[in-house]
Amino acid sequence: MRHIFRETWSGLRRNVSMTLAVIVTMWVSLALFGFGLLATQQVDLMKGRWYDKIEISVFLCTSVAQGTNCTTGEGTTDAQRAAIQEALESNPEVASVTYESKAEAYADFREAFKNSPILDSVTEETMQDSYRVKLKDPQQYQGVVSAVRSMKGVQTVQDLRAYLDPLFTWLNLLRWGTIGIAGLLLVAAALQITNTIRLAAHSRRREIGIMRLVGASNWYILLPFVLESLAAAVIGIVFACLTIAAVVKFVIIDKAQVSIQSLPWVDWTHAGVAMLWMAVVGVALSVIPTLLTARRYVKV
Known part of the structure; x- marks a missing residue:
């Protein structure tokens, strides 16, 4: 050696x-x-x-977040919320629907921005409740979007794929x-x-x-x-x-x-x-x- x-x-x-x-x-x-x-x-x-968890987000109206389907100065009512959920769950293209309340959205926000200076400028009331929609085929999303986009109480429908x-x-x-x-x-x-x-x-x-x-x-x-x-x-x-x-x-x-x-x-x-x-x-x-x-x- x-x-x-x-x-x-x-x-x-x-x-x-x-x-x-x-x-x-x-x-x-x-x-x-x-x-x-x-x-x-x-x-x-x-x-x-x-990308794999969230396909479509359906954001509901609040007194702050307004859209063409919202009543001015008011949020989504319980009846409107139930109708939106029923439309989503009965759609054959939808695999699952998850409701996220304002409190849950605010908790997620605090976790994501726990060390950020903007944390104290946001309150629970400024958050939007929403539905997170998982599709059976992520490529087939247009039918779901068109079905709920014009419903009363829907502030906006966001397809995250367009951004991601x-x-x-x-x-x-x-x-x-x-x-x-x-x-x-x-x-x-x-x-x-x-x-x-x-x-x-x-x-x-x-x-x-x-x-x-x-x-x-x-x-x-x-x-x-x-x-x-x-x-x-x-x-x-x-x-x-x-x-x-x-x-x-x-x-x-x-x-x-x-x-x-x-x-x-x-x-x-x-x-x-x-x-x-x-x-x-x-x-x-x-x-x-x-x-x-x-x-x-x-x-x-």
Whole structure:
């Protein structure tokens, strides 16, 4: 083992510029790959909270929130509220209907904005009660909207997809764009590793020939090359994980969560999952090309 570690250290010193290039490329590509994974988890969190749970919101009239179906200065009556609920529950396109009172809406508001300065400016009376409508087929919503939009006591009908779809479209583009760029850089890193191993094998062809003559096994000859690429990959993985940790800490936890408290944000658990996949990809990307390349070039 002493000889293997000595050869590994010697190879790293002789190819220091190529090793640094591999480290930097692995660092940047794995960091972008990690950002793509975090973006994927962020989109899933937001969909889990909004997109998949709430399809249509039917807001009722209050003395403050008025519309064309509202009686001026008055809120929705009990009879109107019952008629709206009956129309929703009897609609064949509706899977479930959930009523949210003013008190429940106010409690949700206080939870979402518990650290916001606007909390004290809102009271329970200024909130609207509403119906949250889950559809059997989220794409078939027009019938439900048209059925209740003109009913007395309905202030407005809001299809959240109209607001959320553009956001998720851009987030998905960001996610796949980041992963795509990371993939190209990972390919570049694999090619750099291949070239580094090829040059290292060429520079050691004399030593490899001697080891062959004395009966050294394939693994004994290959292991220093594997350790060289693995050492560069591990350093790149560490730097990439530190980059992800810095973004999660200083951008998401310290800034985003404080500024936009109504959104669910990725945390250290999600960052840990991203780092784990970064480590797996980084190790595989260093070992596999090395074995494929070294087995070819160490044959003397």
